[in-house]
Amino acid sequence: MNDHSDGLLIIDHLHKSYCHDNTETEVLKNVTFRVGQGEIVGVVGPSGCGKSTLLHLVAGFDQDYRGDIAFCGQKITCPATERGMVFQSPQLFSWLKIKDNIAFGPKRQHMAKEDISAQTRIFLERVGMLDFLDYYPEQLSGGMQQRVALARALIMKPKLLLMDEPFSALDYQSRLEMQRLTLKLWEEYKPSILLVTHDIEEALLLADRIIVLSKGPGEIIRELSVNFDRPRDLSLIKSLSFHQLKSQILDQLSVLM
Numbered sequence: 228m229n230d231h232s233d234g235l236l237i238i239d240h241l242h243k244s245y246c247h248d249n250t251e252t253e254v255l256k257n258v259t260f261r262v263g264q265g266e267i268v269g270v271v272g273p274s275g276c277g278k279s280t281l282l283h284l285v286a287g288f289d290q291d292y293r294g295d296i297a298f299c300g301q302k303i304t305c306p307a308t309e310r311g312m313v314f315q316s317p318q319l320f321s322w323l324k325i326k327d328n329i330a331f332g333p334k335r336q337h338m339a340k341e342d343i344s345a346q347t348r349i350f351l352e353r354v355g356m357l358d359f360l361d362y363y364p365e366q367l368s369g370g371m372q373q374r375v376a377l378a379r380a381l382i383m384k385p386k387l388l389l390m391d392e393p394f395s396a397l398d399y400q401s402r403l404e405m406q407r408l409t410l411k412l413w414e415e416y417k418p419s420i421l422l423v424t425h426d427i428e429e430a431l432l433l434a435d436r437i438i439v440l441s442k443g444p445g446e447i448i449r450e451l452s453v454n455f456d457r458p459r460d461l462s463l464i465k466s467l468s469f470h471q472l473k474s475q476i477l478d479q480l481s482v483l484m
């Protein structure tokens with residue numbers, strides 16, 4: 228059997244250093260964990276501990292590391308559409324209309340024209356942006372742009388979605404809306420998600436497991452399961468068990484300050 232249910236993504240004794248002015252700085256130290264099929268894993272830790280670096284390595288933007296990173300049983304050697312990325316800023320192409328931003332990936336994959344058009348509409352509808360398909364990014368709010376960025380990643384049907392502080396630039400209300408939307412889309416498409424966030428509530432609301440990294444060089448100091456029932460909705464945030472788990476993680480992080 229090769230369904231990767233125990234590890235679609237396997238990170239094994241990962242070490243990463245950057246060299247600057249002939250000085251080597253260790254950024255990630257002995258990081259080992261797995262992300263199963265359809266699983267959501269949250270990564271939290273102090274600023275500068277290597278969270279974005281970790282996502283960049285998994286995305287395949289950088290192959291300079293020690294240890295192993297395997298996806299679907301293969302070493303990661305380059306970026307690929309099956310590992311989609313959603314960044315903190317939406318990074319849409321400013322010169323393309325929303326529909327063309329969404330269609331960009333499928334066009335590069337040489338999908339049939341009529342399919343691209345149909346899929347574009349489907350995914351814009353899923354994120355509540357169908358009425359804006361002829362707009363340009365600058366005509367949308369930050370939250371709306373982030374919805375488009377989510378649709379742009381999901382239209383490629385990634386097995387793994389890499390999210391780097393995806394909603395941190397948004398106000399609280401918009402962030403909650405995006406978290407609810409992410410839960411809804413995850414229920415529908417079930418991609419695995421590796422979610423880097425500063426927002427403990429976000430990690431608890433979305434993730435099945437949370438990995439806590441130490442101050443740089445980032446080392447895993449705790450891995451905890453988040454066993455709240457699914458499907459989840461925003462009411463979970465108000466529950467006692469949610470608050471108890473949140474304080475546990477906050478205690479862990481306050482030790483690192």
Ligand SMILES: Nc1ncnc2c1ncn2[C@@H]1O[C@H](COP(=O)(O)OP(=O)(O)OP(=O)(O)O)[C@@H](O)[C@H]1O
Pocket residue numbers: 245246247254273274275276277278279280281443
């Ligand atoms: N391209 C690079 N060259 C040299 N050093 C780098 C490079 N990218 C990141 N670093 C260093 O690696 C360390 C980790 O950076 P990284 O961006 O991964 O942290 P982070 O945990 O994502 O922080 P934040 O929470 O603030 O986003 C930092 O000290 C940073 O200066």
Ligand SMILES: [Mg+2]
Pocket residue numbers: 278279280391
């Ligand atoms: Mg970062």
